[in-house]
Amino acid sequence: MKGQHALVTGGSRGIGKAICLELASQGVHVAVNYSGNKEKAEQVADECRTYGVEAMTIQANVADSASVQSMVKTVMGEFGAIEILVNNAGITRDTLIMRMKEEDFDAVIDTNLKGVFNCAKAVTRPMMKQRYGRIINISSVVGVLGNAGQANYVASKAGVIGLTKSLARELANRNIRANAVAPGFIQTEMTDKLPEDTKGELLKQIPLGELGKPEDVAKVVAFLASDAASYMTGQTLHVDGGMVMP
Amino acid sequence: MATIQDRISKIVSERLGVDESEVKREATFKDDLGADSLDVVELVMELEDEFDLEISDEDAEKIGTVGDVVDYIERHQ
Ligand SMILES: NC(=O)c1ccc[n+]([C@@H]2O[C@H](COP(=O)([O-])OP(=O)(O)OC[C@H]3O[C@@H](n4cnc5c(N)ncnc54)[C@H](OP(=O)(O)O)[C@@H]3O)[C@@H](O)[C@H]2O)c1
Numbered sequence: 001m002k003g004q005h006a007l008v009t010g011g012s013r014g015i016g017k018a019i020c021l022e023l024a025s026q027g028v029h030v031a032v033n034y035s036g037n038k039e040k041a042e043q044v045a046d047e048c049r050t051y052g053v054e055a056m057t058i059q060a061n062v063a064d065s066a067s068v069q070s071m072v073k074t075v076m077g078e079f080g081a082i083e084i085l086v087n088n089a090g091i092t093r094d095t096l097i098m099r100m101k102e103e104d105f106d107a108v109i110d111t112n113l114k115g116v117f118n119c120a121k122a123v124t125r126p127m128m129k130q131r132y133g134r135i136i137n138i139s140s141v142v143g144v145l146g147n148a149g150q151a152n153y154v155a156s157k158a159g160v161i162g163l164t165k166s167l168a169r170e171l172a173n174r175n176i177r178a179n180a181v182a183p184g185f186i187q188t189e190m191t192d193k194l195p196e197d198t199k200g201e202l203l204k205q206i207p208l209g210e211l212g213k214p215e216d217v218a219k220v221v222a223f224l225a226s227d228a229a230s231y232m233t234g235q236t237l238h239v240d241g242g243m244v245m246p
Numbered sequence: 247m248a249t250i251q252d253r254i255s256k257i258v259s260e261r262l263g264v265d266e267s268e269v270k271r272e273a274t275f276k277d278d279l280g281a282d283s284l285d286v287v288e289l290v291m292e293l294e295d296e297f298d299l300e301i302s303d304e305d306a307e308k309i310g311t312v313g314d315v316v317d318y319i320e321r322h323q
Contacts, residue, residue, distance in 0.1 A: 128288055174284065 001226050002027030005079040007072070009033045009062050009119055010089030012041040014188035015138065018214035019086055022222045024048035024055065028084065031075045032057045035089065054079070062089045062115030063107075065122075072122040081130060084225045085123045087116040087137045087160075092190060097151045105152040112156035113163070120167055120178070133176035134225045137164050138217075141184040141240045157182075161236050168234030177233040179224045184240025186212040207242030250297075250323070251316055257296060258312065261289050271313035279312075297323065 006023050010016040011032035020030045021044070030048045032055065034041035041057040048055035056078055060071035075082060090112045093104040116137050127133030142150055143157025160180060167178035185191055185202050191211065194202075203209065220239050223229055238244045248256075255269040262279050275281040281289070290306045293315065299322050309315055 125291060128284075129291070170284070 001084070001222075003029075004083040005029045005031070005075075005081050006084035006086060006225070007031045007033065007058075007075050007082050007119075007123070008086040008088055009060075009115065010035070011044055012037040014190060015183065015186060015214045015217050016086075016088040017044050018218035019088060019221050020044050020048055020055075021051075022215065022218035023084070023086075023225065024051040024053045026222055026226075027051070027053060028225075029054040029079060031055075031079065031082075033060055033062070033071060033089065035059070035061055062087075062119055063110040065118045068115075068118040068122050072119075072126070076126055082123050082126055083130065083132055083134060085119060085127075085133070085135045086221055086225070087119050087135070089115055090138065090140075090156075090190075092150065092153050094149050094153065096149055100151060105155075108152035109156050109159075112153065113159040116160055116163055120163070124171065124176070127171075127176050128174050131175050133171070133174075135164075135167060135176065135178040136221050136224050137178070137180045138221075139164075139180045139182040139236060141182050141238065141243050144182060144236075144238075144244050144246070164236065165234045172233055177224075177229070179229070179232060179234065180236040181217060181220050181224065182236050182238045182240065182244070183217045184212055184238070184243045186214055186217060188214060205243055206240070210241065212239060212241060250319055253296060254293070254312065254315055254319065257292055258289065258315075261285065261292060269312055271311065271316065273312050274310050275312070276310075293319065299323070 006028050008016055008020050011020045012034035020032050024030050032041045032044045045055035045057050058071050060067040093108050120135055137160050139160040140157040142154050147154055164178050164180040217239050220237055255266045258269045259266040262281050264279050273279055275286050290301050294301055297319050
């Protein structure tokens with residue numbers, strides 16, 4: 001992968017940050033997308049540069065197709081190629097379905113599912129021309145298992161798995177691979193928000209008995225991006241301490 | 247300067263791996279020239295670059311034959 005170029009959405013924090021750093025450590029130039037946290041994104045880019053690669057930050061709301069198109073244009077302008085796209089940006093708006101407002105549903109679907117569509121669509125053109133591309137979409141364990149209080153999020157993450165399979169089939173003969181990673185419970189700001197007793201309950205469902213680290217996910221993403229996975233497409237890899245055993 | 251028709255023939259024959267003599271006005275991309283739908287999308291992308299214009303998705307979907315492309319580009323040049 002050395003010398004390739006990656007665009008990582010939601011690269012400013014959490015799992016996305018770990019993905020940026022893991023790719024950089026393997027010699028990949030990285031474009032760090034963020035939505036509002038410019039400063040954190042800059043820090044991630046700085047840290048990437050310590051591995052001797054080029055890094056840039058780029059603001060865009062993945063839910064907005066015009067914003068995504070201009071992001072891809074800017075990154076192509078700067079890097080000249082995008083071999084790797086990691087769709088990681090995601091949000092939650094948890095509440096029981098009876099309380100869930102239409103806006104809560106739409107916001108999560110727009111960012112987590114339509115965001116993946118927007119970004120994949122925008123990179124397809126350069127990737128088809130390159131006859132080379134690796135798309136890795138971050139789903140979630142709950143997209144497979146379901147989860148009370150997360151109807152919107154679960155729908156979006158299950159959608160990502162289906163979208164990944166379609167991308168894989170549609171683009172396979174152009175040497176573009178698409179795979180998904182479904183993390184379990186990973187220690188980030190997203191899970192820090194959970195109440196302690198919920199966390200205790202969660203731990204009981206994890207065979208390996210602990211929360212994962214962002215780096216655990218990042219390593220699998222890097223594997224899927226690499227030529228070690230060149231015969232894999234349309235797959236969902238579970239990085240969840242054994243919660244799902246498909 | 248090559249004519250629009252010639253430039254299109256060249257791109258189509260290179261992209262689809264067919265002889266330029268087969269790229270006739272009435273030839274359909276899918277049936278006569280063996281293109282799949284992704285090939286047509288790629289062809290449209292390449293024509294956009296070659297002629298420096300943008301072909302909307304609606305217009306691109308209407309493209310069936312080589313003649314459709316020639317007419318479209320002549321109209322929009
Ligand atoms: N943490 C977990 O346990 C877990 C488990 C399974 C799946 N996941 C998935 O893993 C991914 C990353 O999760 P995380 O825990 O690392 O999240 P996080 O710490 O909350 O970070 C979210 C990232 O997404 C960016 N972002 C949010 N909305 C965006 C938008 N509309 N456009 C562009 N960027 C946007 C944020 O940018 P700003 O910094 O600018 O706000 C931030 O970089 C998500 O898709 C999440 O669903 C997480």
